Amino acid sequence: MAELTESVNGLIKELSQLPGIGKKSAERITYYLLKASKEEALALADAIRAVKEKVRYCKQCYNLSEQQLCEICRDPARDLSTICVVEQPRDLIAIEATGAYRGLYHVLLGRLAPLEQVNPEHLTIAALIKRVKTEKIQEIIMATNPTIEGDGTALYIMNQLDSAPVKITRLARGITTGSVLEFASKEMLSDSLSGRQSFR
Numbered sequence: 653m654a655e656l657t658e659s660v661n662g663l664i665k666e667l668s669q670l671p672g673i674g675k676k677s678a679e680r681i682t683y684y685l686l687k688a689s690k691e692e693a694l695a696l697a698d699a700i701r702a703v704k705e706k707v708r709y710c711k712q713c714y715n716l717s718e719q720q721l722c723e724i725c726r727d728p729a730r731d732l733s734t735i736c737v738v739e740q741p742r743d744l745i746a747i748e749a750t751g752a753y754r755g756l757y758h759v760l761l762g763r764l765a766p767l768e769q770v771n772p773e774h775l776t777i778a779a780l781i782k783r784v785k786t787e788k789i790q791e792i793i794m795a796t797n798p799t800i801e802g803d804g805t806a807l808y809i810m811n812q813l814d815s816a817p818v819k820i821t822r823l824a825r826g827i828t829t830g831s832v833l834e835f836a837s838k839e840m841l842s843d844s845l846s847g848r849q850s851f852r
């Protein structure tokens with residue numbers, strides 16, 4: 653049986669390590685790229701290079717940004733007294749899309765998952781606590797996902813903020829438990845923001 657070339661095997665190997673892409677899909681994408689024009693294929697390579705070289709985390713809220721501070725942290729019209737805590741940048745995008753929130757964010761870059769060895773030090777929790785202590789924050793809205801791990805993460809943060817004179821609220825459970833923020837409809841997210849409940 654004929655062997656694929658080293659480069660072809662290399663690309664299949666790299667692609668098959670991406671989430672949700674098995675060996676079969678990796679092969680399909682590789683053959684597609686082999687047939688595509690050089691410009692088309694290299695545009696993909698360039699796009700990957702650009703995100704890796706230009707995109708970083710906002711040094712204040714850990715949103716994705718191409719500058720030190722993200723667009724939201726730089727926006728003087730935002731309400732500086734409220735921080736909405738989310739797991740991932742995509743959750744922030746989902747809440748922004750509702751247009752119902754004008755405060756700041758804090759992206760945890762994950763959720764606590766002790767079984768997968770994801771502990772507080774792997775998230776941006778310490779930076780959040782520091783913000784609450786040094787900025788004039790009046791309310792923290794916990795918008796972690798309504799899953800066991802999301803709830804556990806919110807509870808952990810709440811305990812860490814025990815002594816801080818700040819109001820802590822949680823998104824109302826318009827979102828079915830277990831569903832993920834990024835897939836919730838705008839209306840539903842908007843409702844759960846306006847109907848948020850006190851967490852302590």
Ligand SMILES: [Zn+2]
Pocket residue numbers: 710711712713714715721722723724725726
């Ligand atoms: Zn930011």
